[in-house]
Amino acid sequence: MNRAEPLVLGIETSCDETGIGIVRGRALLSNTIASSMDEHARYGGVVPEVAARAHLEALQPAIEAALTEASVRLEDLDAIAVTSGPGLAGALMVGVGAAKALAVSLGKPLYAVNHLVGHIAADLLTGDEVEYPTVALLVSGGHTSLLLVRDLTSDVELLGETMDDAAGEAFDKIARILGLPYPGGPEIDRAAASGDPDAIRFPRGLSRASDMAKHRYDFSFSGLKTAVARWIEQRQAEGEPVPVADVAASFREAVVDVLVTKALAACAAHGVPRLLLGGGVIANRRLRESALARGAEAGVAVRIPPLSLCTDNGAMIAALASQLIVSGRRASTLAFGADSTLPVTEIQIAEQVTA
Amino acid sequence: MFVATASVDCRGAAAGAGRRLPRKRDYPGRVILGIDTSLGTAVAVVEDDGLVRAEASSDNPLGHAEVIGDLLQRVLADAALGPIGATLAPGAVAVTYVASGMGPGPFTGLRVGIAAARAFALGRGVPVIPVPSHDAVALGILLDEAMTDAASTRFAVVTDARRKEFAFTVYEGLDDDGLPVRVTEPALVPRDDLDGVLEALGAHRRDAASVSASMLALAAARALAAGRELATSEPLYLRAPDVTLPAGPKRVTA
Numbered sequence: 009m010n011r012a013e014p015l016v017l018g019i020e021t022s023c024d025e026t027g028i029g030i031v032r033g034r035a036l037l038s039n040t041i042a043s044s045m046d047e048h049a050r051y052g053g054v055v056p057e058v059a060a061r062a063h064l065e066a067l068q069p070a071i072e073a074a075l076t077e078a079s080v081r082l083e084d085l086d087a088i089a090v091t092s093g094p095g096l097a098g099a100l101m102v103g104v105g106a107a108k109a110l111a112v113s114l115g116k117p118l119y120a121v122n123h124l125v126g127h128i129a130a131d132l133l134t135g136d137e138v139e140y141p142t143v144a145l146l147v148s149g150g151h152t153s154l155l156l157v158r159d160l161t162s163d164v165e166l167l168g169e170t171m172d173d174a175a176g177e178a179f180d181k182i183a184r185i186l187g188l189p190y191p192g193g194p195e196i197d198r199a200a201a202s203g204d205p206d207a208i209r210f211p212r213g214l215s216r217a218s219d220m221a222k223h224r225y226d227f228s229f230s231g232l233k234t235a236v237a238r239w240i241e242q243r244q245a246e247g248e249p250v251p252v253a254d255v256a257a258s259f260r261e262a263v264v265d266v267l268v269t270k271a272l273a274a275c276a277a278h279g280v281p282r283l284l285l286g287g288g289v290i291a292n293r294r295l296r297e298s299a300l301a302r303g304a305e306a307g308v309a310v311r312i313p314p315l316s317l318c319t320d321n322g323a324m325i326a327a328l329a330s331q332l333i334v335s336g337r338r339a340s341t342l343a344f345g346a347d348s349t350l351p352v353t354e355i356q357i358a359e360q361v362t363a
Numbered sequence: 364m365f366v367a368t369a370s371v372d373c374r375g376a377a378a379g380a381g382r383r384l385p386r387k388r389d390y391p392g393r394v395i396l397g398i399d400t401s402l403g404t405a406v407a408v409v410e411d412d413g414l415v416r417a418e419a420s421s422d423n424p425l426g427h428a429e430v431i432g433d434l435l436q437r438v439l440a441d442a443a444l445g446p447i448g449a450t451l452a453p454g455a456v457a458v459t460y461v462a463s464g465m466g467p468g469p470f471t472g473l474r475v476g477i478a479a480a481r482a483f484a485l486g487r488g489v490p491v492i493p494v495p496s497h498d499a500v501a502l503g504i505l506l507d508e509a510m511t512d513a514a515s516t517r518f519a520v521v522t523d524a525r526r527k528e529f530a531f532t533v534y535e536g537l538d539d540d541g542l543p544v545r546v547t548e549p550a551l552v553p554r555d556d557l558d559g560v561l562e563a564l565g566a567h568r569r570d571a572a573s574v575s576a577s578m579l580a581l582a583a584a585r586a587l588a589a590g591r592e593l594a595t596s597e598p599l600y601l602r603a604p605d606v607t608l609p610a611g612p613k614r615v616t617a
């Protein structure tokens with residue numbers, strides 16, 4: 009195996025994107041994504057069974073497309089990588105089953121890795137010099153996590169996470185309340201463009217002084233969702249029109265404010281002048297702008313990889329495995345499963361013990 | 364946790380036993396890897412004349428993703444040792460086809476096997492042969508009957524489909540290609556209605572708690588020999604995804 013610049017194929021099926029990535033060391037050769045988002049649109053959210061069925065159908069064509077794009081053959085690979093968790097159990101299992109069979113078929117080592125740490129590894133593929141430690145804020149429809157990364161392959165600490173909905177889910181739910189289609193993120197962004205973010209003061213979850221002891225870096229969006237719904241209902245009860253743009257802008261501001269405030273607080277508390285953003289919600293323009301502007305004020309360098317590397321993808325999974333290989337880690341055994349609640353501290357799953 | 368059997372010869376049990384091929388020093392032709400996860404997890408390596416080079420399974424109705432890799436590695440290693448009594452030097456198994464059990468079965472587990480079958484085949488550059496999982500059970504039953512001269516009667520392979528339903532397929536005998544004759548296609552039925560339905564079809568009930576990957580691979584081998592397809596590449600879900608369309612936002616104020 010080439011341990012200096014390993015050629016790795018990564019398989020990611022934790023949510024609704026079937027991601028196949030191929031990397032050589034830190035060089036991105038293919039980032040192929042088949043999304044089942046359209047199939048979920050009419051349900052207003054990701055339906056696990058629909059996602060799992062779509063993964064099964066998309067995997068083989070996606071692998072073939074990735075190989076073609078990367079101009080490599082399966083037999084050229086140094087290793088296969090797969091997301092073991094966290095994510096939707098039934099969806100993860102499709103990827104795990106395929107990855108194991110592919111590894112056995114080819115006689116190649118298999119690296120089972122953590123999806124969240126994969127998001128951090130995506131940053132390596134930008135071609136820039138990446139420095140650690142860094143705080144990482146990962147926001148998507150499936151997770152909202154604040155991490156302290158001291159070393160990508162060996163030391164990732166969970167500072168906080170959402171207690172209820174993921175930030176992306178909150179966007180979807182508010183979009184539905186406002187009569188906007190799924191996925192909610194881009195719709196809220198569009199509606200908010202002409203709105204006043206300060207029109208309505210919606211609550212910032214877990215941001216009171218009394219929350220700081222236990223939930224300083226945790227998030228909660230269910231109270232915000234209820235507050236928005238109540239505000240709209242009151243408005244309707246009074247026979248007043250609902251100012252969709254102002255509601256969207258004010259809601260978005262509440263989400264962005266709490267995300268950026270907590271992320272920068274973590275940077276300050278840990279003396280880490282670096283913040284990495286990841287996850288599909290990074291597509292939200294206001295979040296990017298706010299993080300960059302407030303980060304600059306606070307003397308924190310904010311890194312935002314290209315959106316194609318922020319959303320769930322297989323390239324980040326391959327990139328993480330590649331770094332594990334470079335750092336001398338042994339392959340995983342074949343005896344791991346899908347772990348829907350895999351803690352972020354488990355960067356690699358089921359590493360072989362020395363013979 | 365695993366049950367492994369290496370190199371059991373079931374050629375004598377084949378209905379068309381007269382078609383038995385002489386052993387050659389090299390592989391006689393097709394070597395089929397069978398994978399089924401419609402109930403437990405079962406894998407086998409079978410030659411196209413029915414010689415089972417190796418098989419291994421886990422009866423755990425869950426944990427398919429956990430065990431599939433080790434089971435695959437194990438049957439390939441066992442199969443490389445050659446059939447029982449072989450005096451030939453062991454050699455790597457050149458799998459030429461992958462037989463994939465397409466269900467019916469609980470979806471989450473079923474998909475693991477199909478995903479594995481497709482990925483393994485992709486890795487080796489060989490085709491996938493989809494086989495209804497009940498066909499494998501039926502073939503096993505019919506080959507047993509052929510051994511014991513039991514009179515062939517119409518029967519239904521019945522498996523658990525969860526949610527108070529059974530999956531069943533009715534069969535009657537083997538055809539000229541040595542394949543079970545399906546009288547009905549796989550279908551779901553409420554548990555309480557099963558016996559009435561089978562009585563109306565004149566079929567004996569044969570409950571199956573496992574699917575033999577060897578029988579799955581043998582069914583694929585016979586389909587290949589006959590130039591037939593036993594199933595499409597679609598999993599036999601028999602049920603639409605369980606989703607309810609949103610009824611619109613719920614009110615939060617009383």
Ligand SMILES: [Zn+2]
Nearest residue numbers: 127148287320
């Ligand atoms: Zn993600």
